[in-house]
Amino acid sequence: MSLAPGTALRWVEVLASAGVLVSSLEYLARPRALDDTSLASWPVLRLRHRSRSTGVTGAVLNLALAFPAVLVTYAVRAAAAAALAATTLHGPLHVVLLGLVVASTCLPALRGGCGCEGSDQVLMIVFCTLLLVAVHPSPTAMRLGLWFIALHACLAYCVSGIYKVTSRVWQDGTGLVGVLGTRSLGTPSVAAWLAAHPATARRLSNGVVLFETLFPLALAAPATWLPYFVFAGIGFHLCCAVLMGLNCFVWAFTATYPAIAYVVLL
Template identity: 40%
Template sequence: MSVELALDVAFRAALVALTLGFLEQLAVFERAFGFRGPFSPAIAAVFGRAGARSEGFSSALRYVVAGGAMAGIAGAVAGPSSTVGPLAALVALCCLALTKLRRVTASDGAEQMAVLTLFAACVALVPGPNAVTATLAVWFIAAQAVLSNATAGIAKALSETWRAGEAVLLVMGSESHGHPGLARVLAANPGLGRALTRSVVLFECAFPLILIAPPQLALLLLLAGVTFHVGCAITMGLNAFLFAFPGTYLCVAYVAQTVSPFW
């Protein structure tokens, strides 16, 4: 596992996650960013983003979102080792920052992980490639991936609902992130719901062990992570997570290879 490969995959996956978001926002732009939508100038002004209320900003915003999508595609195709890639990522990050002047709410974990990944890549690769800074970026991305899983795992382990094994059934029964078919199956098989809930807690809590585990166990945990995110995308509609989080896994594997006594 090389630094270049780990950073390449994380960089492209983060840009795919961001680009997907830009394209989805473009698809609902009229409704969501118009004056009747949740990202209207009036709502931005409530949250103190008065500048985002100006007419000039409103008319430019669609092009900003489109520009973010185009920069994301260009960066994902070019990759981090090219001259274009990191600059395109910078443009995509700037477009996202401008978009968020109006979209005060509706940020999610996938967007945050993609931003952190691209931030690290840009800090490391602009103005030009550097082996030491690239390695630092890979360590940073891996650390965020481990932190995210550890935090989520500990928070769930401290929650009575998660410990009781009820959480997956509750989430699947919800309108926002649920899946009626799976909710019915889980309601009919409470043992399956409990097993799924506890396996999520166990997986997230065990994730940091990748750093000191033998390669086979580390690989198993990373595969479990990919399966988990595929499952979340299919059942919960968390589509951007599918790219933003598994995209960091080679960085985690690189760090594990460096620090684990078993590799």
């Protein structure tokens, strides 16, 4: 059994586009989170770098990132992602839509005052790869693109796992309790229950560490093991979505799974 490169890339594109659409709609549904009275106020954030507040560069960025113009940027991003997910496209229009997603993802990253979420970074890497392949859609480019996405996903999981292996708070479970107890990315009731059951918190924490650290074995294990890695990953990210509100992580990381499947089933 094998997976054709074109089919694998199409599934990567559909799942990644769904992630971009979800992310964009979240911002469009809460425009006040981006207005000039919010913590993401562009008149304040643009002052971090002189080039973003003065001159031609500042003027151009202001057109795309000031409120409410930034909502147009997210609307374009959502529309381009929806078009990519809904229709199989080839040629110049396909390249243009991928380019719009890449550009409209880069611009909000310039606006933010902090680093992007892991899902934003994964989606950016995936869409840049898809754009490069679409510009020169040769069989070799398609294969290299899929290998790159698969290796990047495994590296992302493994680095996260290795960091947790070396962290005492993840070894004893208090790190998991702490994350779930935060206001922005937590579920206080679950955090309180885990704090009252430290042995369970430790086992769950060690399970996350084990899953992330060993995920690269998906590329080396027999193909019959692939469904276990895939379902474990989907389950992990669904839990993150439910408990931490990280909805985009489900789409961003599962978008890499068709590429992993392609590599494994070669």
